[in-house]
Amino acid sequence: MVRCVLVILLGMVALLPCLTRTPTHADDSRFVSISLPPNVPSETVQISYYLVGPFGGYGSYVVQQVSVSSYQIPAMVDGKAATEIRVIVYASGCEIQKFVIPLTEDLRVSREFPCQRVETVKLSGQIVPNELAKDSNTELIVTYMARWAHSFFGIVDGPVTQFKLATVSPHANGLFEVNLPLVSQEATLSDPNTSLCLMLRDAKTWNHIASNLEPNVPELRSEDRCLRTRTAYPSDINFTALHFDRLYTLKGKVFRSDSGHAISDSYILLANENGEEKHFDARTDEAGNFVFGHLPAGSYTVSVYAWFAKRNEVPSQNPLGQKTADGGDITVEWQRKSQAFMEVVTIRGFPIEPSGRTSKISIWWATEIACARLTWPL
Secondary structure (H helix, E strand, C coil): CCEEEEEECCCCCCCCCCCCCCCCCHHHCCEEEEECCCCCCHHHEEEEEEEEECCEEEEEECCCCCCCCEEEEECEECCEECCEEEEEEEECCECCEEEEEECCCCCEEEEECCCCECCEEEEEEEEECHHHHCCCCEEEEEEEEECCHHHHHCCCCCCCEEEEEEEECCCCCCEEEEEEECCCCCCCCCCCCEEEEEEEEECCCCCEEECCEEECCHHHECCCCCECCCCCCCCCEEEEECCCCCEEEEEEEEEECCCCCECCCCEEEEEECCCCCCEEEEECCCCCEEEEEEEECEEEEEEEEEEECCHHHCCCCCHHHCCCCCCCCEEEEEEEECCEEEEEEEEEEEEECCCCCCEEECCCEEEEEEEEEECCCC
């Protein structure tokens, strides 16, 4: 086991805002309503859609809600009305339904989603290396990849439409078993346009442990190295996580350097700088502690956020004048948002690697971070 420690004195802010481009809201404009059967919980419904109009094309998905009888999809983009919408709807235990709806001058168009119950297929196997599943927080996500949706939406390329079919907790030895719905007629024995991708993540933080588990049976392996859709599977499939021979646990504490008081509910974001677009995030608990599990080795940008009720409580009163003790690349900024003074400290080039390197950065707060290498034979 190799340990590395990073000590940081810094100031921090609140949550990162989630910025997403969306069509005009349906409150006072055109929209399409998808009505749900009373026996289908709305939180199990997943909807992807594609709008066509004078704006060109626009694709998105509907955010799941609890205890609603229908979902409303705005039919305007950038103030321009759509002329057609294509919708794919899936609900747990139901067959996928597709709708092609021409849009006229009517402000509201409705369609009913009929839940046609489907059969299930049992999938069982083992995760290799099984150390990936030994944490009690580990969960296995099975996702249906609908590459046929490109043709249905009338587009050549773009993100693959996908639907989460199941979540299961694997055993500590990596064994798992799950019943999967045969959700679509497209799920035939020979169709290359569908697959099932298996992913491991931490149930608390949602950080990815292994983004794709590859089946060891060649005839069951799809072009995207996921699992081919079948009406039956053998019971001895091994699913291998590739390129995860060096993983690390990163943990520490965020506290105020002048008083020693812990900073609870601060937000920490790690972004891998190697171009793989891997992000990991966590919050501190009441004692200021945080933990990241199953991090790949590499160089990371570390951003720490916190917020304060009053201006004079912000630790870094002069953000532009902050310097690190060892000359590290660091930025400090704050602004007033959502009735609070928010501050963020960003550190670039923080290494997570098998070495005893220790870095110290002195500003206003202290974050103690320790990382330990986890290894196993492949």
